[in-house]
Amino acid sequence: MPAGDGELAEIRKRIDEIDDRIADLLAQRMYYASEARAEKVRMNRPIVDEQRQNEVIAKWCERARKPRGSKASPLSEELLSKLAALIIEYTVKEELEDR
Numbered sequence: 001m002p003a004g005d006g007e008l009a010e011i012r013k014r015i016d017e018i019d020d021r022i023a024d025l026l027a028q029r030m031y032y033a034s035e036a037r038a039e040k041v042r043m044n045r046p047i048v049d050e051q052r053q054n055e056v057i058a059k060w061c062e063r064a065r066k067p068r069g070s071k072a073s074p075l076s077e078e079l080l081s082k083l084a085a086l087i088i089e090y091t092v093k094e095e096l097e098d099r
Contacts, residue, residue, distance in 0.1 A: 033095065056084055056088060057085060064076055064077040
């Protein structure tokens with residue numbers, strides 16, 4: 001094994017572990033979004049709530065401005081805003097398909 005390959009493999013293993021945790025957290029988020037959808041239906045409220053969507057995106061942007069420790073790379077507002085928008089888009093799609 002060439003020098004450095006072991007270190008690279010370890011780094012990639014850690015990235016894979018983080019990706020697994022992210023996927024688990026996204027699954028939990030989707031579960032609670034489904035619960036919120038059921039509650040909105042019960043309360044006869046619209047599924048899509050643009051004000052709430054904007055609040056969620058704003059919170060993600062705020063998280064980008066928070067310090068993350070000395071080792072962490074800074075997270076850009078652009079990145080977190082796009083991630084939040086993508087998650088919301090997918091969540092709304094799932095909620096509307098459940099009708």
